[in-house]
Amino acid sequence: MTISITLLIIGYIFCLPRQLFHVPYSTVVTDRNEELLGARIASDGQWRFSPRKTTPEKIKQCLITFEDKHFYHHWGVNPLATGRALYQNLKNKRVVSGGSTLTMQTIRLARNKPRTLGEKVVEMIWATRLEFRASKEEILSMYVSHAPFGGNVVGLDAAAWRYFGHSAEDLSWAESAMLAVLPNAPAMIHLSKGRKTLLSKRNRLLKQLFEEEIIDTSTYELAVSEPLPDEPHPLPQIAPHLVSRFYQERNGLYTRSTIDRGIQTHIESLAERWSNEFNRSDIRNLAILVIDIPTNQVVAYCGNVHFDRKQGGNQVDVIQAPRSTGSILKPFLYNAMLQEGSLLPKMLLPDVPVNINGFTPQNFSMQFEGAVPASEALARSLNIPAVTMLQRYGVPKFHHLLQQMGFKTINRAASHYGLSLILGGAEATLWDVTNAYAQMGRSLSSNSPSPTVSQGKEAQILLETENTEPINNDTKQTSRNHKSNHNKQKKREQSNSSPISIEENSEETTSAKAGAAWLTLSALTEVNRPEEIDWKSIPSMQTIAWKTGTSYGFRDAWAVGVTPRYAVGVWVGNATGEGKPGLVGAQTAGPVLFDIFSYLPSSSWFERPTDVFVDAEICRQSGHLKGRFCEETDTVLILPAGLRTEACPYHHLVTLSADESHRIYENCANTEPTIQKSWFALPPVWEWYYKQHHPEYKPLPPFKAGCGEDSFQSMQFIYPPMNAHIKLPKQLDGSKGFLTVELAHSNPNATIFWHLDDTYQTQTQDFHKISLQPAPGKHSLTTVDGEGNTVSTTFFIE
Template sequence: MGSKILNFFKRLSVTQKVILCILAFLVTGYIFCLPRHLFHVPYSTVVTDRNEELLGARIASDGQWRFPPRNTTPEKIKECLITFEDKHFYHHWGVNPFAIGRAFYQNVKNKRIVSGGSTLTMQTIRLARNESRTFREKLIEMIWATRLEFRASKEEILSMYISHAPFGGNVVGLDAAAWRYFGHSADDLSWAKSAMLAVLPNAPAMIHLSKGRKTLLDKRNRLLKQLLEKKTIDSSTYELAISEPLPDEPHALPQIAPYLVSRFYQERNGEYSRSTINKGIQTQVEDLAERWSNEFGRSDIRNLAILVIDIPSNQVVAYCGNVHFDRKQGGNQVDVIQAPRSTGSILKPFLYYAMLQEGSLLPDMLLPDVPVNINGFTPQNFSMQFEGAVPASEALARSLNIPAVTMLQRYGVPKFHSFLQQIGLKTINRSSSHYGLSLILGGAEATLWDVTNAYAMMGRSLLQLPQRSCSLLLPTSRITESTDPFQPGAVWQTFDALKEVNRPEEIDWKSIPSMQTIAWKTGTSYGFRDAWAVGVTPRYAVGVWVGNATGEGKLGLVGAQTAGPVLFDIFNLLPSSSWFTRPAGIFVEAEVCRKSGHLKGRFCDEMDTLLVLPAGLRTEACPYHHLVTLSADESQRIYENCANTEPTLRKSWFTLPPVWEWYYKQHHPEYKPLPPFKAGCGEDTFQPMQFIYPPMNARIKLPKQLDGSKGFLTVELAHNNPNATVFWHLDETYQAQTQDFHKISLQPAAGKHSLTAVDGEGNTISTTFFVE
């Protein structure tokens, strides 16, 4: 074949060869004359809800309201445009010779340009090139128009035109015009509105809403008359259409979910984004946020953020990043959903879950709630009180700080730090040693997005759904599935504790059938800067943050008092659902001590048969029950003389460590301390006293007094015998003796010290501490 072509070319004359080369050049130029992308213009950022209802938009970088190009053209607009601009649109190849000839004749006759003769395809090229109107430019438009007809379908050409046609002012394209002039989508335009928009691009600078209204109305009605004559519309539709008035002024675009729109503006500038937001839920949440913000504003608490996730689909249905978007003050422009904030107690359920799953905790196992000092770290409960010992589930439900710190110390900070990163808390990105034990009390920062997502993951594990990244966009083209960090058994037990958290209504919600069950948790950061509340049902996970985005603390900014009521108001407006079904085939039965929550020990006398995780069978048996031998006449008064040679009663006795006991018995009047032992009774190894402060290896800074002199250190211990006398020694030097309340003040020098206490029975206890 190649040789035949070569021989044919050799037989041609020089003139023929030149003509052939010119033709080849022209054909090649024609083929490649049209750029791959016709339009190089910036577009507005447009965000819709899941049903493609507009939530909001941001103007393009050139100051034009130009929505991203659409793929289809509404039928009414299509009919109006073709009737008004190019009746033979479907019958030419980009250029209409008859229209060009007519325009040429009219322009020569009138000695000025009165008609252009351009087809819609040529107008599309003119919009793309944006050059001055000359005969040379007209010729280029004609060439490009025919070439465009070979590349694109008629529908595609029409879509290009309506997406880039000017509609007056800074409004470009059909979609932007429909929203600016009529306040709704182009798909919902009436015949009158479609006709008005069809005639606008013909002379957008001369006819628009503020001037040339009569000319615009006349043009619209003439077009409607043509549609009637073509029988595109009937007479009744025509009469209704011409009676429809023109809009008075442009409409403002919707401002729904403005913080989400701004987020997409930063991440997807110039794109059309169909979000997962449910517009109905979003508007209700925003109205609720506005009402609560006005309430909080009285206390100078200015900011509020809410996130609602549909758990089965793992899609965000409401995104309220803050309040008062239109106000440029008080941190209102901060999208708090994405802003790292101190976590307060909101991470405690994750630690509770991790220890249950590992098998180092049972739900009602007693945890210490006593004063602690861990290398200078002295956590306090919110109530500033101590209860001695509290069941783990109750400590979680009441958000007690000291049991949580004890749990973290037992579980290990590095391990918990790794787990938090595994469940998606990306802002906890420093080393575990940086956070230390404060990690569980708000020593780290997390975003409302990450925290609410983590709670949603727990809910998904109970629904036995695969874990995947939470979505904000529809359709989700790629779903990233990941390993599930949560197992349903431990999640069930965690939620079982969280649904017992006292609700803001302070009512017995279980007695009201209409009240749905919610597992929820609050958090309050140090200095009252952040208030959190996150709740989960089988349908939704809701996260709420209240505070000041500028970081100012306010007295009363407490999770349970601010974020909590908002959370329950949101759940009240969401569809309710029945509670999670307990996972089957996971739990095993175990005998558990009723008082301590540990596995049944050798001397436990009151037990419950409970369902626990298999890993929980590895936990320690109850260490708090002891077998005590009592004398024969011990019916009224417990223990008097254990030297009886023939004891008649052996009793199981529940005893706590002395410091635990000291606080525990103040809240539990039924608790009976173990009576004193006589030497030789077989319980000489029992330690009757324990230091409350300072704990072993505590590092202490002594405060200065008002006159600048060195302050005092107050040391304290608990003794299980209220009548005991205790003798105190500091570094083997006698200091004092105490009775009833065992507390003294010391002024030790800087350095390492040893503190020893001896009671009247010869029992001794020592601790070491450091003064800095």
Template sequence: MANRIGNYFKKLSVTRKVTLVSVTFLVTIYIFCLPRQLFHVSYSTVVADRNGELLGARIAPDGQWRFPPRNTTPPKIRQCLVAFEDRHFYHHWGVNPLSIGRAIYQNIKNKRIVSGGSTLTMQTIRLARNESRTFGEKIIEMILATRLEFRASKEEILSMYVSHAPFGGNVVGLDAAAWRYFGHSAEELSWAESAMLAVLPNAPSMIHLSKSREALLTKRNRLLKQLYDQEIIDRSTYELAVSEPLPSEPHPLPQTAPHLVTRFYQEQKGKYSLSSIDKGLQIQVENLAERWSNEFLRSDIRNLAILVIDIRTNQAVAYCGNVHFNQKQAGNQVDVIQAPRSTGSILKPFLYYAMLQEGSLLPDMLLPDIPININGFAPQNFSQQFEGAVPASEALARSLNIPSVTMLQKYGVPKFHSFLRQAGLKTLDKPASHYGLSLILGGAEATLWDVTSAYAHMGRSLLKLPQTPCTFLLPTGRDDKNRTSSVFQPGAVWQTFNALIEVNRPEEIDWKSIPSMHPVAWKTGTSYGFRDAWAVGVTPRYAVGVWVGNATGEGKPGLVGARTAGPVLFDLFNLLPSSPNWFERPSDIFVEAEVCHLSGHLKGRFCEETDTVLILPAGLKTEACPYHHPVTLSADGTHRIYENCADTEPAIRQSWFTLPPVWEWYYKQHHPEYQPLPPFKPGCGEDTMHPMQFIYPPMNARITLPRQMDGNKGFMTVELAHSNPNTIIFWHLDESYLNQTQDFHKISLQPSPGKHSLTAVDSEGNSISTTFFVE
């Protein structure tokens, strides 16, 4: 074939050869004359809600309101444009010879340019090239217009035109014009509005809303009359349209979810993004946030953030990154949802869950709530009080700090740190040793996004939904590659949520007695120095996170999670569609077990009062109750006696619930039913369990003595608990006798710097020692 063509070409005359080569060259140039990308301009960042309703936009880098190109043109604006600009648009190939001829005749007749004769396709090329309007440029436009007709459909060409046409000022494109001039989308334009926008690109600099309004109105009405004459609109539609006034001034673009729009601007600049936000709900949430913010401003608490996640889809449906976005006050522009903040107690449910899942904790197992000092770290409960021992579920519901610290000490900081990272807390970017035991009390920072997402994943595990990253961007299709193995298992989550629904609500009412109120598993948190107040709640439908504080980091005395973020949280749940049914209990996971009624441990040999409860199989390996012991009492029950003495006098044998001395010291103050062990009858036995325990200082504590008002060195107070309230304690410091105490075993010391040994001996000869360091 190639040889035949070659032979044919050789037989041609020189003139024909030159002609053929020239034609081939010109055709090739024509084919490739149109750039692959027609428009090289920047676009505004546009964000819409899940239904396509505009949330907000950010102006393009060149200062123009130019929305990203659209793919279709609304029917009304299409008919108006074709009627006004190019009646034969659907019948030519980019150039209309009759229009060109008419334009030449009019320009010669008027001795000036009064008409360009350009088709809509030619105008699209002119907008893309943005060159001076000369005769040579007109020829180029005509060539490129015919080439564009081969590449794109009429609908595509019209969409290019309306996306880039000037509409006066810095408004470019139909979508920007519809929102700026009429405050709604292009799809909602009326006939009058469509006609006005159709005539604007014809002379956008000469016809403007604030000047030449009569000329603009005349052109608009003339076009409407033309549509009526062509029977595109009927008479009543025409009369209504011409009666519509022109807009008085441009409208501001919507400012819904402004912090989210800003984030899209940072991450998806110049694009149109369909978010997962529900605009109607978003507006309600923003109004609620403004009301609460105005209340908090009385206490100089200036910022508030709210995140609402639909746990079924794992998508954010409301995103309020902060309040007062348009007010130029410090901190208002900060998107707190994405800002790392001190976590306070908001991570405690994750530790409770992890220990249940591992099998190192049962839901109601007693935990110590006593003064502790671990290498200088001496946590305190918010109430500054101690209860001796508290069930784990109650400690979580009441957010007690000391039980949480002892739980973390048992579970291990590195293991918990790793678990939190797996749960999605990406801001924990330092090694576990950096945080230490303070990790559970706010020693780390997390974002409201990560924390609320983690709670949402807990809820999703109970709905048997896969763990996927939470998002605020609607996915374009199914994406299985983002699915990961779930960190949370439904059994331990179920038990954790059972504890969290017992958290006292801000209303201080018995919500269970009111049928219209539904369960919410929720938790609050307050950071050190009252800088951050948190509240996160979960229902079978939503996970809601609230943060209250000052984005600048200032603490305020009243900034407590339960008093600020908590009430906002329940106002939000009252606003959201309710979830009448609670999560179903996971099936085929739990096993029945007998647990001690008093200690919450698995039933021990000597536990008499037990409960049959459902626990995770891993819980079967926990320790049996260590607090019940068999004792032998004298007949009157006032003394214990050694078993050998039971042969010489009547005796009562029974099981006795006994806590360690320090636990007991505080526990009996809150539990009047608690009965300490009676002392041994003189000459008839001795304690096998140690009867006393130091409250302070703990072993190897490092102590800095305070300075008094006069500048002199202060004192430290040592304290001890004894199971026998009538005993006498003899105190020794470094083998030197100090003093004796009875009833209340507490003395003040002023030791010199260095290592010291403190010893206490009771009247029965029992002794206990501890070592501490004064710095």
């Protein structure tokens, strides 16, 4: 007997499974305040949201009044209710009452077995066992989370949204009463049939609540006057691409995201308006990402527009799609060169035709300016200075830097990209691009003592989910109602994370990074805005550092902006990859960017980092450190590493005739009066283009005839460069094409004599450009000016 009793006790203890419900759940995504953004149906075709931890007070009162008045006073089974049900069923010779408590109904929902007498006994046993395991509140939450509410709607949360279009916490008394009576016979009474029965049962329950003084007279009268909903509501479709992303990555989970629903809905409305404008030019897709820099959290995620339209690539989440970068990576190269001390902000960079192993970059304007200050070249997004910078910095080093910054799609060898890496030769996602710009802003925000600053590499997009495995890069999945644990975890992650840097523990490197970021973002505030106004003269307009990008073939238009509060990334184009005339970053993505910033809260500009910069004397004309012969200088703040850069190479001390009409060679026998003067002189090719845009520039005068050789290079080939490999295009009639060669000379009145492979060709004046038809193979081109100066170049015709 003892053994039997022991076995029965053991069987009773272990009769209840550890997990009652084995059902799939809908993927549910909310914003940071747990307002629903969207959901995807469960794998069994049911709208079944994740289990609740609590039950709203109104639905609790309605359920207990309607289903189980003694819920808080029994241990899972109500003997009086069971006896009454047995008597009624025997009397009517059919099942007219079940006598089940809410605990027994919870067990029936979990077991999902046919309703038989034996099954009823099992339910009673399991119900009493459940009462020992869980509290009354937990049992009630289990019930409301899995009760059927008609059709394919299961659980209170799904029912509240489907029938009333809002959360369960916002249910009225009439709405709560309707949902309380639905599980009693969900197949027989619902919105499309049995509406009178449903209304009658609801009002009867409301009357019970009134008679038991749970609600007052005015509440009762208002409640019974509320009409039933006409039809189920569609679930919200806010941030649908983000919801779909979570559906693919975390199917069946509840996720509280970092999204701010108010900002998100405004951004989506704005994107819709701009998309309608772009559609006139057959530009169909647009994506926007907004990152809150101080908290390192994504507050708006618009992966595309017109999600409901199954055409034109609208289903593509462009935020995660690799696209050609255009010029959007240039600030990171500028930043890196400032940080390592190989560049100063005003340092002149060449803007002349180049041919590097067949790579011939062009500026967007198809013009050249000879030489441009580095910060201006960045602000104007000039391609040739950027290529020159990358050539100096090194493609492998820049490639490695981008990977360190989190550009996951730049995953091929550096040699695959070459110098085109800086002009759109690689692909990146809007997610990675915007994160990288946010990191630049955050490196400045980290100078602030604010404890909310996060140093994580990648912006957070998840706050909580019901899974227990790590999520994203910076957060851990926690229970929906364990926010204190979430906050502790977040603080631990912020204290353990590190900034983007190759030498992450170096205080000097951190300071240099902040200083370089401040200089880079300051340069980007000078980019011309789409509204074409002098924004600095309008006090109400906030300072924004921004950069655009346009890919080859007009396929991708980028714009990214940074303020101390937000980093905003915009992409415009066609997800199918079609190029369109006018699809230019400044003309399409740029206006969208500023429309977004006009809505977002503004903030004052970044404070200049302290104890980072040093004073340096800079040549006003060249932007280099002051050289021996530089007369006009400025004292500016630069990074200490910048003190290692070259002193100005363009100022020379020259001896001139008194009237400055010609130079005098220092060892020349000369009796006329002379003067010595510091002269700013650029290389011949730079000078050729520079003086066209700078009328104040004065080329060096020629040497006095018969007074020695010029110690300065007076002429230089513009094209072809040394050792260039050239393919001659065929003409329309199929004949061999021509090679056009060009040379720059510092003396505008010089006469040039041209020789190809020691064979005289012709002479030129004023404009030194000729056309040749050389045979395949190696060739030597030599030019001689009237003073006997020569210059040669070698090229190959393929």
